Amino acid sequence: MIWVTGEVDGKKYKEPFSKGIMSRSLNVADIGIERAHEIASDIEVFLIENNITEISSLNLADVVLNHLKQVDPVIAGKYKNWRSLRTSKKPLIILIGGASGVGTSSMAFELANRLRLKNLISTDMIREVMRKIVSQELSPVIHKSSFDAYEAIRTPSIRIDSVIEGFISHVDVVNVGIEAIIERSVKEGISTIIEGVHVVPGFIRKDLLDNNNIIMFTLIVEDEEAHKQRFYSRCRQPWVKRSLDRYMENFDTIRKTQNFLVQQAEIHDTRIINNVDINETIDIMVSDILEEFGGVENVKQKS
Numbered sequence: 001m002i003w004v005t006g007e008v009d010g011k012k013y014k015e016p017f018s019k020g021i022m023s024r025s026l027n028v029a030d031i032g033i034e035r036a037h038e039i040a041s042d043i044e045v046f047l048i049e050n051n052i053t054e055i056s057s058l059n060l061a062d063v064v065l066n067h068l069k070q071v072d073p074v075i076a077g078k079y080k081n082w083r084s085l086r087t088s089k090k091p092l093i094i095l096i097g098g099a100s101g102v103g104t105s106s107m108a109f110e111l112a113n114r115l116r117l118k119n120l121i122s123t124d125m126i127r128e129v130m131r132k133i134v135s136q137e138l139s140p141v142i143h144k145s146s147f148d149a150y151e152a153i154r155t156p157s158i159r160i161d162s163v164i165e166g167f168i169s170h171v172d173v174v175n176v177g178i179e180a181i182i183e184r185s186v187k188e189g190i191s192t193i194i195e196g197v198h199v200v201p202g203f204i205r206k207d208l209l210d211n212n213n214i215i216m217f218t219l220i221v222e223d224e225e226a227h228k229q230r231f232y233s234r235c236r237q238p239w240v241k242r243s244l245d246r247y248m249e250n251f252d253t254i255r256k257t258q259n260f261l262v263q264q265a266e267i268h269d270t271r272i273i274n275n276v277d278i279n280e281t282i283d284i285m286v287s288d289i290l291e292e293f294g295g296v297e298n299v300k301q302k303s
């Protein structure tokens, strides 16, 4: 038996070496699960051949890194960035925005799984709480959806497009909750993913962005038909109660909000991902995160 020792919050731990745990950790570095299993097996063989029956997690990470440097320097760089990120004192805050139906919830869930992050918050849930606190009279827009909030605007529309006017008013209210979640996550030191239509480039307070490990992505579905299919696909899931008709009736305004999000992302230099292939979307986000916060070295894919 090989034992791995470590310390978390001042408490020492000792657990059996597990190839499964190591594979999941390697997979975060964008290695791919099959390759990760192979490398985990190689590491186990190395430990056995060197009669290592107990090793600290930090020394084990060095063993893995030295092995990866021989196997593939690009992967070694990604693993090094991931370790640097994992041991960072600052929590990682990931914000995933996108128009209704583009896949922010699904991608956030996949990313949380890949990065082994436990804190995942939907802006729809933040809005639901706010709807209980803020009355219809005080803020009619919060009681609507992002794409039909314009129907609740009381003040005369001063912008070119009332749909965007309504979207901005709606998001502005939910944004108070988003910033509160960011502040709490930073205060508690908990890495968090926040996802939903209310994550808009340029709407988050600059001091929050500048002082923390925060990265934002804007997901889109470029192709209109593919975007429509997302609503069909979601409504086929038995537990989904949201009616397909409502999204189809409002599809044009949903597309208008997507165009606005793209404009905002371009102005604020936010990564836009055309969310077509789940694995590609996740790989892009993981790669950006490792490069942005791994900090140790920029890892360029082999050409």
Ligand SMILES: Nc1ncnc2c1ncn2[C@@H]1O[C@H](COP(=O)(O)OP(=O)(O)OP(=O)(O)O)[C@@H](O)[C@H]1O
Pocket (backbone or CB within 6 Å): 098, 099, 100, 101, 102, 103, 104, 105, 106, 107, 196, 197, 229, 230, 231, 233, 234, 235, 275, 276, 277, 278, 281
């Ligand atoms: N990259 C993808 N490829 C194929 N299907 C996807 C992809 N991403 C999401 N989907 C599917 O599209 C549907 C909508 O995804 P999801 O509910 O995550 O969208 P959303 O952006 O969270 O929507 P809303 O903001 O309205 O809740 C789901 O059925 C999901 O499985």
Ligand SMILES: O=C(O)[C@@H](CO)OP(=O)(O)O
Pocket (backbone or CB within 6 Å): 100, 101, 124, 144, 145, 146, 147, 197, 242
């Ligand atoms: O406001 C919206 O655009 C969507 C986002 O998920 O919420 P709902 O489906 O509740 O309208």
